Amino acid sequence: MSKLMPLSEAIRKYVHDGDLVYAAGFTHLIPFAAGHEIIRQHKRNLVLARATPDLIYDQMVAAGCVRKVIFSYMGNPGVGSLRVMRAEIEAGRLEWEEYSHFSMISRLQAGASGLPFMPMNPTAAGDLERVNPNYRQVIDPFSGSPVVVVPPLKPDVAIVHVQRCDAEGNAQIWGIIGEQKEAAFAAERVIVTAEEIVDESIIRSDPNRTLIPAFIVDAVCHVPYCAHPSYTQGYYDRDNEFYLSWDEISKSRQKVQEYLDEWVFGVPDRSAYWEKLGPEVHRRLRVGERLSVPVNFGSY
Amino acid sequence: MSKLMPLSEAIRKYVHDGDLVYAAGFTHLIPFAAGHEIIRQHKRNLVLARATPDLIYDQMVAAGCVRKVIFSYMGNPGVGSLRVMRAEIEAGRLEWEEYSHFSMISRLQAGASGLPFMPMNPTAAGDLERVNPNYRQVIDPFSGSPVVVVPPLKPDVAIVHVQRCDAEGNAQIWGIIGEQKEAAFAAERVIVTAEEIVDESIIRSDPNRTLIPAFIVDAVCHVPYCAHPSYTQGYYDRDNEFYLSWDEISKSRQKVQEYLDEWVFGVPDRSAYWEKLGPEVHRRLRVGERLSVPVNFGSY
């Protein structure tokens, strides 16, 4: 049963004001197009969770969509700070809840596994555990020693960008696989955006690559270049220049507003956005071919 | 740095009397050749762990190598009982420690992750928890409800059969991936057997398929047909006829001994064993090609 629909429809149907949203991806495959559509639809009071908020959450915060962020590293990777989020937090206008990478991802793992908590070994970095009541302790019944535990994270909706999936939503990812699988299984609703919608036979040719099965997916959206300025391995490069330029843009709220007006509100969808980027950017982000050596599953 | 060596040398160097051995594989890729070599080398007092002991542990028990088994399903999959193990347990001559599949695999997951325990949701099947003191409870500090936990399983040595790896031990598996990765990371020592030793460039063409990195591997052995009568996806079929015939053989200890004399002690290594199976078996187990559609990692 095909779940294909435009991204705007998926966001309208499955992202509601006040939702806990997890837009997945560790540097790779960050679904910027979905974030922009959420901004265009003026969603409000969202709680945004991600290990690394990246620029997309900075933009959603700037657009006024967000009540609270849950994160473990609030930076512009390799560049510096996320200036909008940082300013909002320093000004007391944005709630936040903070983890280390492993405790953040352990929360997602617990959510995906249906577990009431995940244990972690002690880190002795007591200050984060002191300010965040979601860090608790249990006593290991085998050794008698204390163990740190964190509760499951169960997003209302996960948005996952993938290289290819079929119309039902069986989705394949390669390259950095971050926490896409865990986010999808942890969430109540799942929106999959894909660079390519392929025939089921392509998916079935390599079942080990299918990280997300269709039956947990609610919407499938064909959104080429969804991840820009993040990237899709094998499809286009990371736009490091934009990551650097955001550091400049985000120094001024007016420039941020101008950016949103031009690049989010000023375009109807991702394909217009990509066109607007122009041939020079397209050329800069193009990548050559480097194919995996096929494996034989055998006919049985 | 190449770790290539004959299987006999790997078993001699890395499997010691009294070791806790985990020969991995859920139906798929069971390293029979390694089990046979352990029998040939007269290892003693081993503790064998596997979710499904399969025929290979039945044979090792019959050969007198084993003090204890740790398992969650002691059957000949799809056929019936493992008659040798069952008779030894019924006669009080073999120690055992028993789990359900998920608690067995949770123990391995804890061992692989360096965790002191893994939690599981309650199953209310209290009898197994009563007879096995490795099932304990902790109180979930978030809900106040009891949670079942099991301790890590840390084999002295894991034996993992794979489709392809390089000479250092970077190993790729496809098809059913069971618990190979977890067994390798949980164990102190790792022996990898492979259908094919390939150039590092093949491995690097598809990093997502590499489940085991070389630096946790101690020995790499090139052992084509290592898994027979189990199978290697894409390389040869499962020998269901042998699984059925073992049900007959294992009704008689004399026939079991004759089997071991002929097929284990009677051959020097796996290549002789495979030759001895003969062209009709080879033909029966041959599989046609069904290749994965390659993916593009891109040149960056």
Place this chain on the structure above:
Amino acid sequence: MADYTSAELLTINAARLLRDGDVVFVGVGLPNLACNLARRTHAPNLVMIYEAGVIGAQPTRLPLSIGDPTLVSGAISVCSMYDIFALYLQRGNIDVGFLGGAQIDRYGNINATVIGDYLHPKVRLPGSGGSMEIAAWANRCYIITPHQKRRFPEKVDFRTSAGFLGHRREREAARLRGGGPQAVVTDIGILEPDESGELILSALHPGRTIDEAKENTGWDLRVSASLRFTDPPTETELNILRNELDPGRIYLRGGE
């Protein structure tokens, strides 16, 4: 009325319990046939999952084991054993699990571990495998079994997996994610739990009697006030089973 074997009767009645869109944890043998029959009749969107970690298999032959390579080639997805139990079963993504065992008791608890004492067993059975978790966490469980007195004791020798324990209240108190056994399909009829969780006779297959059911049950089997007869296997069902699914009659021949 068509002629059919006991195995065909069991399979067809099990298939009818499945709903379109169900995500099913499948075992080999009759459950596998029942799922494939349901897919070809009233439940085309049924998703078959094998505990070996295979989702959406398209086998071209009947698998002997749940880890057969024919389940993998052309499947939709393959994942690790930890993931299949954690992300799929424990997370609550499995609608239906099939269970079997040497003993099933009055409250649907199952023994697949030992006959007799655990430490000094008369018969050592294979053990839980995944059934401890399937029985606890699948939304609905179905049991397929021949109807024999020794298989239906008042109380199992060893509780490998949970039915309703001593009463439906007890299962609820244990906070198990799944709903427990919904039906036991036998060659005589179908047992279903009443409001207390006790298995009572809810249906008879054509030609079978209440007395037969009672005689072959180890406890005082009660009979549902709305006892019904199952519809006999249809030509369509039998044709699919015999001509498409098990033409070699590997599983369908037997009385079991």
Place this chain on the structure above:
Amino acid sequence: MADYTSAELLTINAARLLRDGDVVFVGVGLPNLACNLARRTHAPNLVMIYEAGVIGAQPTRLPLSIGDPTLVSGAISVCSMYDIFALYLQRGNIDVGFLGGAQIDRYGNINATVIGDYLHPKVRLPGSGGSMEIAAWANRCYIITPHQKRRFPEKVDFRTSAGFLGHRREREAARLRGGGPQAVVTDIGILEPDESGELILSALHPGRTIDEAKENTGWDLRVSASLRFTDPPTETELNILRNELDPGRIYLRGGE
């Protein structure tokens, strides 16, 4: 003696701390350059692991972020974020982690979270990322940082990751898997923990003085009885850095 920048000095001294065969959790920037330098000099079997889940990368360009696609194409292995932290770091498979932060205190504890009060921060920093776990579980940790008084307070405002806490005994009591910070490489010299876990001056770079080190440290910096001078960067080291690793001088230009 060759002329070199402060960044080159830091990178070369960090590289020298690495051993052949080390499995290193690498960050971008100077740690990445240090690892690649070590691989090309005394540690050809060094294994580079990125917290994005990449093992054995062969980048053909300098990555801006630790999730750059050039790290993935041609890598040995890629795994999930949960696995890289659980199977690699928590399991004890990581020999070396690199750390940085806004503040490093007398006992090697690091603050990368806030300057000032946590709830009403003067400066909100990016936060832990993986450093809480790296500091606890990597066998050895190294810190690369410019030597400035504000970066070396007596006590950090917020303990993002553990050094020796208040004393080496305290770290031992906390049963952390890893050995804690082994060295802080600055542009003045190298600090190493003594038997109590306190960071003391163990080496000076050529031309630098004890007074400079003391003046730029926020606590009363003690000096090792065996204080040594580091060897100046060699032509080989500088050539590899400048001509092979960072020809665009993206990271090596700066004083930091």
